[in-house]
Amino acid sequence: MSERIMLSRLIVLIQIIVIPVYFFAFVWIYMPDVSIPALSDGASRFLVDGLAPIFFSLPWLYGTFIYRYKFADAYSKMGEAVGQLPLTFRIFYTFNLFLVLIYFVFPIFSPLLAIISVILVSSLVSRLVSKDEEQPNKSVRYLILILLLPLIVLITIGFYNELPEIWEVLGDSWFDNLDTFFGAGLILADSIAIGSLLYLLYEGASQVDPTIKIPEIRISFIVAIIFTIASYLYWYTDINVDPLHIVGLTLASFIFLVRWKKGLKKETTKTTMSIIGLLTMPLFIGAEFLRRYSDVARTSVIAFASIMYFIIFLIAWKKAQNIP
Secondary structure (H helix, E strand, O other), X not given: OOHHHHHHHHHXXXXXXXXXHHHHHXXXXXXXXXXXXXXXXXXXXXXXXXXXXXXXXXXXXXXXXXXXXXXXXXXXHHHHHOXXXXXXXXXXXXXXXXXXXXXXXXXXXXXXXXXXXXXXXXXXXXXXXXXXXXXXXXXXXXXXXXXXXXXXXXXXXXXXXXXXXXXXXXXXXXXXXXXXXXXXXXXXXXXXXXXXXXXXXXXXXXXXXXXXXXXXXXHHHHHHHHHHHHHHHHHHOOOOOHHHHHHHHHHHHHHHHHHHHHOOOOOHHHHHHHHHHHHHHXXXXXXXXXXXXXXXXHHHHHHHHHHHHHHHHHHHHHHXXXXX
């Protein structure tokens, strides 16, 4: 088993652990005032605090379990597809996608998906307990539906009844922390732009002399040092770091143009991935200069970077296989 496949399966395992932890944190932080219609306060708190995180996790855990091998294969293929991008680029896009998922995707769609998933889970369990997989145990299926479906429906109704308030709290939290989120992504983008110049130089040199290896670990270490110093200056001093943004924007734009013009890699899919990735970097840095005028601009760039990375995942998912 290759190292890439082992890493991909480890990511799937981490995914299974992180999902319920996230939903317990989300419910306790953002749903303290959600109540269930026609139930007492005690019963409402039990359903919301105790069962809602489990039910909200259910669709994502069910999908991860059923398609665990496909997820691992998709992550592996995704790693191959974005392999042309330096490690720091991949960290940058993963960071942005993570923010969008935990703030917008998971909270909004999980309650509704939970209703669908309990139907699927009941069917799965009925087949597992049946001696004949072709003839599922209908009694078990109906029992699960009778016990769980009403609870999930009540929690979902309570959630969507309070959705405007939950959305307001989420929005306030997002915009309150946007400086931190965008600042971290921005400093990372600046640092990556500088590191990518080194990467580009080594990549060009390696095509002239195949014995020259790209020192990706060293470049990543340099990026980490730049990121640490720039972060300190950005958050803990009054020093104006706009010159760093200008340097980052200039380098990111230059690297994009060079790669687009020269085409250092010939594989169509990988080249497309890199063009998408490299184009996003100057957009991300450039949005910083709009921060005095619009938080929406910065939010849009984070969303754009996430969507681009998610598209790459969908391409990998389509090609992935659900086999051990």
